[in-house]
Amino acid sequence: MPVTFQLTVDCADPDLLARFWAEALHYVVAPPPEGHASWDDFYRSLGVPEEELGEGSDRIVDPHGEGPMVWFQVVPELKSLKNRLHLDVNASGGRVHAIDVRRVRVEAEAERLVALGATRVRTNAPEGMDQYAVAMLDPEGNEFDVF
Known part of the structure; x- marks a missing residue:
């Protein structure tokens, strides 16, 4: 169970x-x-x-x-190291959708989250791979990804 x-x-x-x-x-x-x-x-x-x-x-x-x-x-201490665990926010709808559709959805979600106080760190779209994600930080600097 x-x-x-x-x-x-x-x-x-x-x-x-x-x-x-x-x-x-x-x-x-x-x-x-x-x-x-x-x-x-x-x-x-x-x-x-x-x-x-x-x-x-x-x-x-x-x-x-x-x-x-x-x-x-x-907690009294501030964040000082990279997270060992982070959230992945699935905004793309998954690989049943074409990469162009997923890219548009991920970008829209990243923009929405920036408007809420997140910080965009980088885009992760390796050449030749069917992958598109945006690495971000929440308002206290905790890492998360939008994919």
């Missing part, structure tokens, strides 16, 4: 990343548990110290219940 999981992203500003990734992934910001005005209120009820709390939203969910929850966890 498969297990469920959530993806956890260490960050400095959970609200910034939650809102960015909710838009990027077509997710929604997760509402706090019933009986709590915010996630921070919920965490306080569990005894989490104030210095470990963020401000604002810190998790997102797939509105269709198909994808994993993503939690943006406040």
Whole structure:
């Protein structure tokens, strides 16, 4: 039987990343548990110290219940190395579509994400390969690809 999981992203500003990734992934910001005005209120009820709390939203969910929850966890240290795990945002529709169609779709999605606060790093379109992707950074510098 498969297990469920959530993806956890260490960050400095959970609200910034939650809102960015909710838009990027077509997710929604997760509402706090019933009986709590915010996630921070919920965490306080569990005894989490104030210095470990963020401000604002810190998790997102797939509105269709198909994808994993993503939690943006406040950590004191800044990102300093390349991610060992990153997200791939599939905007092309896959190889059932011609490379020209996929390129247009990837570029449109990359432009949308730049407008949301992402940074474009480079295009990955090796000569002679049926591949087109754009490497990007989220607002805190975490790497991800649009393909």
